[in-house]
Amino acid sequence: MAIRNIVKDGDPILKKKCRPVEKFDRKLAVLLEDMAETMRLANGVGLAAPQVGMLRRVVVIDVGEGVIELVNPEIIAYSGEQCGLEGCLSFPGEWGLAKRPNYVKVRAQDRNGEVFEIEGRELLARAFCHEIDHLNGIVFKDVVDRMLSAAEIEEMESQNK
Structure with missing residues (x-):
């Protein structure tokens, strides 16, 4: 595995839309493994392929329950609403408040091309939306209600110590 530059x-x-994955081969497996390792090292919750310079519809997510690999993901159902803090590994030190669905159902393929569906609530639902947005050239700053000020970020960091 290799650490990739974010x-x-x-x-x-x-800001570019990613192309679907059509070849489910060793190259894809290496990309998924590298992305998971890169995400872990950066203390992230999710990472999309364009964040490592690849215009492919590939995402990895880990909200603390193990890595979820999504190839060619699409949101097929959602409900509810949550408003919460959101940041991004491509925008270090920047945070905003964003509304997202509280429940999301995703259809995707695994690294072998097998289709599956997965559901997420709360943080996992937020991560699904955030990372799938990346595949469509949408970054979190495009969807936040407002960005936090430097003072608000400093206060947040002091409360987490």
């Missing part, structure tokens, strides 16, 4: 704000790849 693309930062300002890189045009973050």
